[in-house]
Amino acid sequence: MTYKLWYWPGIQGRGEFVRLAMEAAGIAYQDCARERGADALVALMHEMTGRTPYAPPFLDTGEMVIAQTANILLYLGERHDLIPPAPADRYWLHQVQLTIADMVAETHNVHHPIAGSRYYEEQKEPAKAYAEQFREERMPGFLGYFEAATRANEGDWLIGDRWTPADTSLFQLVAGLREMFPRRMHTLEKAMPGLIALHDRVAAGLPGIKAYLDSDRRIAFNADGIFRHYPKLDGT
C-alpha cells in the first residue's frame, strides 16, 4: 500500500525530514492532513488506541503506525535499503539523526523558550536571551559536529557512496537555519564547507529532491514552523 504520512498541514516542521527522504527515494506516500485538513489529524489521534503516537509526524505503513521522526527514518532506511546494513554504520547514522533532532528541538525553543502552547509574542524577552546563547554556543557546537561528521567519510555523502536520510535531513537543517538566522549563518558557513557542499549536493544532485523543491508539495518556510525568521533573534 501507499504510505500514509500524518503531519500538520501548514508547515514543514518535523514532517519535512520524512517527506524529503521519501521524495529522494521515490517512495509513494499520501500526505494525509494536507488532503483532509488538520481536524482530520486531530480526530484520528483521539480515535487511536493501543500503540499510539505521542505527536505527529507518524507514518501508517498499513501494518503499523510509526512515530518519532528519527524512528520513521530508521524504518524507511531499513525497509527500503537506504542505509548500509553494517551495524556500525547504522548506529552512526542514527546517532547523527538523533543529534539533528536535538538541534531541531532547541531551534524550536528559540522562539518558544517558555511554552510551546503559547505565542512567541508572549515570550519575546526570554526568546531574545535564548537566541543569544543559541547563536553563540549551540550553533557553533552542533554545526561544528555536523561539519566533522561530513569529514568522517571520504565520499560525497555522510557515509559510503550514496545519500541516506541523514543527508537529506542535514540539507533541511542548513536550509532552515539559513531562513531563520541569515546573518548568523553568513558568519558560520565559512567554517563549514563540507556541510554546505552536502546541502548543495542534496538540493541539486538528487533528482527526486530537485523535483520536490520545485513542486507545490514543498511548503514554503513560514512564521508557524520551526525555522522562522524573526530578525530580532538573529545576529552576526
Added chain:
Amino acid sequence: MTYKLWYWPGIQGRGEFVRLAMEAAGIAYQDCARERGADALVALMHEMTGRTPYAPPFLDTGEMVIAQTANILLYLGERHDLIPPAPADRYWLHQVQLTIADMVAETHNVHHPIAGSRYYEEQKEPAKAYAEQFREERMPGFLGYFEAATRANEGDWLIGDRWTPADTSLFQLVAGLREMFPRRMHTLEKAMPGLIALHDRVAAGLPGIKAYLDSDRRIAFNADGIFRHYPKLDGT
C-alpha cells in the same frame, strides 16, 4: 571485551538510562569517568576523530563508539536480545524510548530554560514560568501517553512478557520526576496506576536493578543532575 561507558561522573543524568539497562541485564561495563574523572572524559572527547559523539553518554564497544542514549539502548537491545525481533515491536519500543528522551530534555529545560551553560540561579524567573506550563501541560501529556503505553500490552511489561530497556527507562523517569516534583507527582500518580506498577516492578522485581539501587554504583539524585528538587518549581 567489557563495555566502556563514558558519562559525567557526578550525576545520574542521561547515562543512568544506559546504566540501568546494563545492570538489569547483567552486562559488564566500566563506568570510565567515575574511575578516571571528568577530565579524562573531556580529554578523550578532544582526542577523538572520525565518527565522534556530540555529547556523553557514549559507549565504547571495542568495535565502535555509540552515542545518543536511545541509540545506545537500541544497540544493547539488539545485541543482547533484550528486545523482541519483530520490526513492529522494535519500532514501537524505540518510539517510546525517544519520547522518554523528549521528556527528559524538557525536564532539563525546567531549570535551564535559557542556557544549559549557565547556572539555574541566573535563570530563575523564566524557570518558574517554564515549570508552570511543564507541570500543567507537559507532565499530564507525556505521563498520560506513557500510562496508555503500559496498557497497550496485556502483560506486566511494556511489551511481551519480559522487561526491555524502555521499562527500566520508565522506572528512572518516574523516580526522577518524584524527586523533582513530589507534590505534582502526588496529584498525577492517581491517574497512572499502570506506570506506577511498572516502576515498582522494575525496582523490586528485577534482581539486577535491586542490587544496583542498593549499591554505591547508584549515584544519588543531586542538585547537578536533570531531576533536581527545587521546591519553588514544584506545585500541586
